[in-house]
Amino acid sequence: MEPQPPAERVLRRLGQLLPERPGVLTELGALLEAAEPRWLLGPGSPAALGELAAALSAFAALPEREQDAAELRDGDGAYEAAAERAAGVGRVFVRLLAKLEAAEAEEALRSAVEPALRRVAGHADTWKRNPATKHVFSWALLHVTRPWLCQHLERVLPPSLLISDDFQEENKVLGVRCLHHIVLNVPGADLCQFNRAQVVYHALYNHLYSREAPLIQAVLLCLLDLLPILERAQRQQQQQPRPSSPCDEVLQLVLTHMEPEHRLALRRVYAKTLPAFVQRLGILIARHLKRLERVILGYLEVSDGPEEEARLGILETLQCTIEHAWPRMPCRVPVLLKALLKMIWDVHTDQGSTPEPVRAALLQRATECLILLDRCSEGRVKILLEGVYSCCEENRVRECIRKVQENT
Structure with missing residues (x-):
């Protein structure tokens, strides 16, 4: 044989x-x-x-x-x-x-x-010759989690970056979701080795110049999980903290884009993710207060439809900002108080299609912001609201003011 x-x-x-x-x-x-x-x-x-x-x-x-x-x-x-x-x-x-x-x-x-x-x-570097490959690759990648994904990092990271860098928006979003999965399922130490985390950060940061809401949403969610990894690595590498962190850089660019933005889909995406950035920075949000205040005032003024996602997100942002940067708030009381009262009046008198639960949520969050402003300004808001309460005849608006005045 x-x-x-x-x-x-x-x-x-x-x-x-x-x-x-x-x-x-x-x-x-x-x-x-x-x-x-x-x-x-x-x-x-x-x-x-x-x-x-x-x-x-x-x-x-x-x-x-x-x-x-x-x-x-x-x-x-x-x-x-x-x-x-x-x-x-x-x-x-x-x-x-x-x-x-x-x-x-x-x-x-x-x-x-x-x-x-x-x-x-x-061989995912050849995915353009067979577009179905990207779906096979992403499906397989998303089914591999900790701790097994780490050993395949060198094989899955380059294709994910390549797909995210494509000219078609759907491919960019798919690539960013693959990168997000890698960030969530690979230990930070392995991700920072050979500057991989920095490469991913720069790829995501460049996408922030896009005008497409689905891509911006995917990028911001991924960045929120990547930024802590980058910041921990920076603290280990240098004795003195940097004057600005990657989170500062991202927030600065986001606020720059938010201020003149008029497209409702993008305004909603930005506003929903902004509170997480404020929480991430904590007291350091004071570095961005001037621009953040302009964004908050602009977004409170404009309704974004029945669900009011942008306004609700901005009210949550304002609440987080007051909680973290309260020593810097008293000087801003007149401007913020005027904007919040105007929004309360607009919501009450609006004859549009906004559902009642959404109206109630807007009024509740605005009232909570007024209470926080009153606390950090040592009762100044109560004093300013006395004249408003006496001359206002709308019961719903009076109810919001009464809650502020009775809060101790």
């Missing part, structure tokens, strides 16, 4: 024959189905499996040149043939992964499985 040829030689040869003889794909599937795990995981097999995976990916991908892609769209059944090739390649990968999974159950082969899996992993 002749000895079996080494798996390395067989796998390389089959990969080389794929472009010339598409029927080899069926033979390869049958071979993997019948192969023993011990034979498949020989000494040189991981490298050969990597070459085979590359050959299979190239065989399943759409043509690279535009004219070839046009022929696929216009030819008789050519596009269906490309889909059949991709399906056949998918079946081969499933059989190969099943065989590697079976090999992992054998103690003698367990150490050889991981190097093989690393080589077989999909």
Whole structure:
């Protein structure tokens, strides 16, 4: 009985024959189905499996040149043939992964499985040739969590950055969500090694210049989880704290964009995430009070529709700001008091489609802000409201003022 040829030689040869003889794909599937795990995981097999995976990916991908892609769209059944090739390649990968999974159950082969899996992993730097790859990559990535994601960081971070840097908005959002998953599931020390966290930060920061609400929302949520990691690393690297932190840089740019913004979708996104940045900075929010005050006054003045998401977010922002930077609030009482009273009056007299629970929430948050302003100004707000209460005839407005006056 002749000895079996080494798996390395067989796998390389089959990969080389794929472009010339598409029927080899069926033979390869049958071979993997019948192969023993011990034979498949020989000494040189991981490298050969990597070459085979590359050959299979190239065989399943759409043509690279535009004219070839046009022929696929216009030819008789050519596009269906490309889909059949991709399906056949998918079946081969499933059989190969099943065989590697079976090999992992054998103690003698367990150490050889991981190097093989690393080589077989999909080639996501080629995702533009097959757009479906991005969905496969993101699905697989989002299903790997702590502590297992860390060992794959070098393979998943570059494709995530590449997808987030695409010109299409949907790809940018998908890439940012992949980056967010990495930030949440990789230890900060590993993320900061080789300046990876800084690379992710700069990629996200550049997206803040976008005007698309879904992308801005994804970026801000990711930054809120990345900033603590960056700040911890900075504290460990230097004795004296920096005059400004990455959180300061992000908030400064966000406030710059918020002030003239007129698109309601973006105003809602900015306003909903702003309280988290105020909480993150704490007393250091005092560095941004001038610009933050202008943003708060502008957003309180304009209604943003039935749900009033922007106004509710800004009222929460004002409440957090007063709580953290209360020593700087007394000098701002006249301006903020006027804006809050005007908003209360507008909400009460508005004949629009705002639901009653939303009106109640707006009035409640505005009243809480007035109470906080009164406390930090040692009762000054109560004194200023005395004349308003005596001349106001609207019961709902009087009720808000009464709550402030009776609060001790």
